Amino acid sequence: MNIQVVDRPTGAAKGKAKLAIADCDIHPSPKSLEIEIYPYLSKRWQTYLETYGFIYRQGFPNGPAFPKGQPDAARRDAYPPNGGRPGSDLDFMREQHLDPNNVQLGILNPLKSGQGLQNNDFAGAYCRAVNEWQIAEWTSKEPRLKASLMVPFEDAKTSVTEIDHWAGNPHFAQVLLLSRTAEPLGQRRYWPIYEAACRANLPVAVHAFGYGGTPVTGGGWPSFYIEEMVGHAENTQSLLTSMVIEGVFERFPTLKVILVEAGFAWLPALKWRLDKLWHRMRDEIPHVTRPPSELIQEHVWLTPQPMEEPEPREHLLDTIEWIGWDKLLFATDYPHWDFDDPARALPLKLSKERRENFFLGNALDLYGLR
């Protein structure tokens, strides 16, 4: 079971200084929509929300048809003592996570943030509200945190407007997309988003999850939440394949893509397969002028959470070597249940340099914050 809560001391470790980390996947929630989001939504959209609710490409307005492992998919101990949802209280986040884990850089990835809403106008307005909210409630109060620029990605034009609106604003570290899109992310309808992100000098992060309307497998809908969760890796492989084969990285040579919360150990086998197919099928995809593995090496980073756990664990050293030690950005997924604890996530003997880069340096380099 996964509901056991262990009492562990919080607060900074005594004695030796704890390794500073970057946490590239933190999920903040508003205390309530009325208090924290409504101030940034027009009366029209407040009324719309109250009348029609959130309409996605799925039947339930309040969450997926796969019941999660526990409420809000959250750690049982992450509910703030003063009430509210996990991830909704900055002071408690500092106390439970940022301070004791010595988080030097935290990237906020709000979910339920307007992305994937069927009504494009509402999606655009809601994304704008969430962007305002991140600055007002989080990043302007806590300099260790950086916001993600939410865009209504199914509507590229509005997405570009949103990116242009915030371009140059130091509160934002990246543009955020979700992985379950209406069409594969390499397709041209999404290219203006990549163009605008490059123009704003922001990486594009793609976080696992969302509602694209197609089954989570190419062979239909599975029965269980575990299949959906595991399937985020396959989903992410599909979108990465699309970006490579459609030629996104050739078209946007400065584009940086971060794949968030989809694991990472699958990447070597995907690279080998795509390279082989590229050699065989170059007549079909002449616009891809270099082996896919090279394009991925140059343009793609991953957060490793949830960290794979082979037996023996040392197999991960091969895997990371095949990916590149500079390509992984540590993330905890706080406050979610499958949190990777920095003290336990990588129980392997590593050089000091590798450990520091894995937990912090790679992220500082990628986000230009070194």
Added chain:
Amino acid sequence: MTTTPPPTAGAIDCDIHPSVPSIEALLPYMADHWRDTIVQRGVHDLETIAYPKNAPLTARPDWRPAKGLPAADVATVQAQALDPFATSIAICNCLYGVQLLMSEDIAAAFANAVNQWMAAEFLDRDPRLRASIVIPTQNTEMAVAEIERWADDKRFVSVLMLVMDENPLGRRLYWPIYAAAARHGLPICVHAGSAYKHPVTSVGWPSYYTEDYAAQSPAFHNMVSSFICEGVFAKYPDLTVVLAESGFTWLPAHLWRLTKFWRGLRAEIPWVDRTPTEIARDHFRLTLQPVDAPPTAADFERLMEHMGSDEMLLFSTDYPHHQFDGNAVLPEGLSPALARKIMVDNPKNTYPRLQ
């Protein structure tokens, strides 16, 4: 003059693909009603977008005939797939669009015709050949009936399904198929391909054929999850599932991930009472080609360690698909002992009807 036998001499090739040369070839094996349907309604062949006729992957240049489809008669298969590799046995997995049809009645008629054609045109003509039973997965009862029809013919050694059907393959609606397969000592061969009832990726239809073929791999990951999470092997402990033309270098990482989530979410699937990694090693087998290998032999050896079992791989050429050139079918980095297991011992242990 004596010639040295190829390193694959005596191997059991677990995945070759004879082509139905044309729809006319099947008409003799169909009832009048279906023959009339095909002729009068102008049904074309059931070739699919999974293997476009002239795509480089679909047939190796030296296996591509001047006219017509590759591997379309037994003499060609003998000359190209059996003799050069000196294989002792080869299993025919006929990829024809039976599973794509919308009418379960037409699908059942085609499945039966394909099986009759396979028996008459290939199995009767070369004792080295075996085949998988093509079934109409559109209707479970009809699929089971087709298995029963061929169960006594020991030259049919497994049951063929596509990795992307209308539902994930572990779903309970398919279980009578698995019950019949287990009853008759027939592994389920899950082959690359789609019934195209859904987009091949979880994010919709891709633009290029290259992506369609790449998408087979994630689909295999999904179906390994489905078979395990639904509890198929708890219900049918004797069932073996052969993943064909699946690649295999992805398997260790997928099982790490599935096992990790099982540790956190096993309350949802309490019938999964040991790690998915253990279950997979007992119940899944994978054909060799395409290898999708890492760049060096040393990397390949490390990957084989990650596999954690030398019993899972089954020799295959994937003939006539273009996965390798010449007879370089065995990847570098494979020890002779492991090669022997993959070519002979593992197939024999996988297919009860080959023992």
